[in-house]
Amino acid sequence: MDDTEDQGPADDAILELAEQPLGSLHRPLSQVVADAIRQAIVGGQFTPGMRLVEDRLAAKFGVSRNPVREAVRALAAEGLITVVPRHGAVVADLSAEEVRETVEVRATLEGMNARLAARHCDQAVVRRLHDILAAGLAAVRSAQVGALPVLNAQFHDTLGSAGRNRVLTDLLRTLRERTGHFFPTGGPDHAVKTWNEHAEILNAVVAGDEELASLLAQRHVKSAEATAATDQ
Amino acid sequence: MDDTEDQGPADDAILELAEQPLGSLHRPLSQVVADAIRQAIVGGQFTPGMRLVEDRLAAKFGVSRNPVREAVRALAAEGLITVVPRHGAVVADLSAEEVRETVEVRATLEGMNARLAARHCDQAVVRRLHDILAAGLAAVRSAQVGALPVLNAQFHDTLGSAGRNRVLTDLLRTLRERTGHFFPTGGPDHAVKTWNEHAEILNAVVAGDEELASLLAQRHVKSAEATAATDQ
DNA sequence: GACGCCCATACTGTATACAATATACGCTGA
DNA sequence: TCAGCGTATATTGTATACAGTATGGGCGTC
Numbered sequence: 001m002d003d004t005e006d007q008g009p010a011d012d013a014i015l016e017l018a019e020q021p022l023g024s025l026h027r028p029l030s031q032v033v034a035d036a037i038r039q040a041i042v043g044g045q046f047t048p049g050m051r052l053v054e055d056r057l058a059a060k061f062g063v064s065r066n067p068v069r070e071a072v073r074a075l076a077a078e079g080l081i082t083v084v085p086r087h088g089a090v091v092a093d094l095s096a097e098e099v100r101e102t103v104e105v106r107a108t109l110e111g112m113n114a115r116l117a118a119r120h121c122d123q124a125v126v127r128r129l130h131d132i133l134a135a136g137l138a139a140v141r142s143a144q145v146g147a148l149p150v151l152n153a154q155f156h157d158t159l160g161s162a163g164r165n166r167v168l169t170d171l172l173r174t175l176r177e178r179t180g181h182f183f184p185t186g187g188p189d190h191a192v193k194t195w196n197e198h199a200e201i202l203n204a205v206v207a208g209d210e211e212l213a214s215l216l217a218q219r220h221v222k223s224a225e226a227t228a229a230t231d232q
Numbered sequence: 233m234d235d236t237e238d239q240g241p242a243d244d245a246i247l248e249l250a251e252q253p254l255g256s257l258h259r260p261l262s263q264v265v266a267d268a269i270r271q272a273i274v275g276g277q278f279t280p281g282m283r284l285v286e287d288r289l290a291a292k293f294g295v296s297r298n299p300v301r302e303a304v305r306a307l308a309a310e311g312l313i314t315v316v317p318r319h320g321a322v323v324a325d326l327s328a329e330e331v332r333e334t335v336e337v338r339a340t341l342e343g344m345n346a347r348l349a350a351r352h353c354d355q356a357v358v359r360r361l362h363d364i365l366a367a368g369l370a371a372v373r374s375a376q377v378g379a380l381p382v383l384n385a386q387f388h389d390t391l392g393s394a395g396r397n398r399v400l401t402d403l404l405r406t407l408r409e410r411t412g413h414f415f416p417t418g419g420p421d422h423a424v425k426t427w428n429e430h431a432e433i434l435n436a437v438v439a440g441d442e443e444l445a446s447l448l449a450q451r452h453v454k455s456a457e458a459t460a461a462t463d464q
Numbered sequence: 465g466a467c468g469c470c471c472a473t474a475c476t477g478t479a480t481a482c483a484a485t486a487t488a489c490g491c492t493g494a
Numbered sequence: 495t496c497a498g499c500g501t502a503t504a505t506t507g508t509a510t511a512c513a514g515t516a517t518g519g520g521c522g523t524c
Contacts, residue, residue: 023485028317028507053475064509066298069476070305077309085260086476086515101399105341112340167333171403255515260477285505296479301506318485318506470521477514484507492499 029063034071036061041080041091042181048093052081079178092178099182100225106175107221113172114201114217115210116163125162129202132158136195140188148191155198162205183224190227197223261295266303268293273312273323274413280325284313311410324410331414332457338407339453345404346433346449347442348395357394361434364390368427372420380423387430394437415456422459429455 037057040046057068072089075081079102083089094102117125136151138144156176160169197220204213269289272278289300304321307313311334315321326334349357368383370376388408392401429452436445 023318026317030507031317055475065476066508066510070302073302073305074309077306085258085263086255088476088516098399101397104397105344105399105403108340108344109337112337165333165336167330167337171337262477287505297506298478298480320486320505465524467524468522470519472519473517475514475516478512480509480511482507482509485505487502487504489502490500492497494495494497 029067030070030074033057033061033063033067034074037071037075038078038080038177041075042177044181046091048091048182050091052089052091054089078174094179094182099179102175102179103221103225106172106179107218109168109172109175110221111214111218113160113163113165113168114205114213116165116168117159118205118208118210118213120162120164121205121208122162122164125158126202126206128158129155129162129205133195133198133202136198140191140195143188145185145188145191149185152194159201159205179225193227194220194224261299262302262306265289265293265295265299266306269303269307270310270312270409273307274409276413278323280323280414282323284321284323286320310406326411326414331411334407334411335453335457338404338411339450341400341404341407342453343446343450345392345395345397345400346437346445348397348400349391350437350440350442350445352394352396353437353440354394354396357390358434358438360390361387361394361437365427365430365434368430372423372427375420377417377420377423381417384426391433391437425459426452426456 037046037052046052052072054065054068054072057072058065061068072081072083076083076089080092081089082092132151132155136148136155139147139151153176157173160172163169197216201213201216201220204216269278269284278284284304286297286300286304289304290297293300304313304315308315308321312324313321314324364383364387368380368387371379371383385408389405392404395401429448433445433448433452436448
């Protein structure tokens with residue numbers, strides 16, 4: 001009976017190790033490099049328009065050009081980098097119009113996702129969302145602005161998973177990354193607004209109110225854009 | 233006066249040649265290969281689950297593995313191919329659930345696009361849509377099923393450009409490709425339904441009725457899925 | 465001094481070579 | 495006969511080398 005499920009503690013540890021396949025943790029260099037570049041872009045170290053020369057990146061990361069090339073191409077597919085044939089790659093520098101279009105699509109999809117989240121309302125996820133929300137509101141009150149970007153990302157990621165549509169989740173993640181580093185992190189008043197909106201969205205989701213959740217999520221995206229635009 | 237604009241016919245021809253930059257037409261091998269593989273997949277020559285071995289593709293296209301690798305990775309980013317590290321690439325073989333999720337997203341975005349098209353209603357584009365629609369309806373009546381897939385793609389592409397949101401247009405194109413080859417091209421009755429729906433959508437767009445256009449476009453996507461599902 | 469040409473340089477595109485890893489087959493021993 | 499092991503083979507991952515193409519600066523000419 002417990003032959004398959006529950007064995008001795010020692011065996012358990014071994015099994016646990018085996019069930020987390022080590023192989024899947026060994027990511028190819030191209031992915032490691034891609035993550036590093038992605039972090040550098042969203043973290044603001046690589047600024048829009050900056051050239052990405054394969055040789056230099058390869059030297060910087062201590063790898064050959066090939067993994068770097070693959071990483072650059074992958075990030076280009078995500079929209080974080082622009083590659084011009086025979087000229088090279090630069091960190092994507094979107095025009096105001098392109099940012100607007102991206103935000104427009106993102107707003108629609110965030111709305112859709114909130115609607116799905118309200119429909120498939122899951123207790124465990126809701127609990128996690130409440131925790132993140134509480135942490136966010138606490139950080140806002142104590143003016144711990146440093147923790148806010150991480151909490152914000154966590155809230156949106158978790159809400160994304162609540163919609164139970166992986167295609168949508170993936171799309172939203174890349175769309176968020178594409179425009180994220182164009183908006184400077186707003187001031188404290190902006191943070192208050194953001195987290196109040198988060199609270200309202202979560203309320204609507206918990207209440208199972210699809211229409212309201214969708215509407216609030218859409219507005220949330222658009223208001224963030226408007227705030228950032230006026231801030232600049 | 234006519235030094236810059238209108239010169240003799242011979243010079244005109246030269247200018248015309250120069251203004252269509254030849255350089256931008258010279259696509260890298262990786263893109264050419266990617267197009268070839270894409271065509272093979274959507275055309276049904278490469279079937280879902282089929283392995284894509286770099287060496288063989290390289291030999292088949294008469295290039296080295298490098299461009300093939302890039303092409304495969306690019307198509308993986310589009311969702312047409314699945315790459316498992318150290319195992320290789322296969323033509324994407326989506327589960328019923330994944331197809332459903334993709335179609336769900338696509339329906340929402342097609343709805344959004346139709347809404348935008350109704351808003352930005354452009355005479356020239358509307359004329360082209362009418363032309364394509366007429367050709368489609370004619371093909372349906374004369375049972376020229378061979379021409380329908382092309383006309384269908386044209387209709388959706390043109391409608392996509394009518395929305396004037398390139399981010400959305402690009403997303404929709406890849407989403408269409410992702411699921412397209414999973415649905416067998418339906419019978420004549422299905423074609424009649426499809427093109428009647430096209431007509432209704434176009435009517436709503438021309439009338440500037442955003443709500444109706446959006447609703448009809450969403451239903452169009454979902455009904456196509458349902459038909460294909462029952463056909464199978 | 466300004467224009468155009470040519471060459472040096474830098475970088476990307478493509479090919480080839482080698483290393484690391486997965487898969488399949490056959491072999492041995494019970 | 496079959497399980498387990500080990501090797502052979504196939505394939506991907508990474509590195510290096512060379513070719514093709516853009517870019518900028520120096521030089522000569524007018």
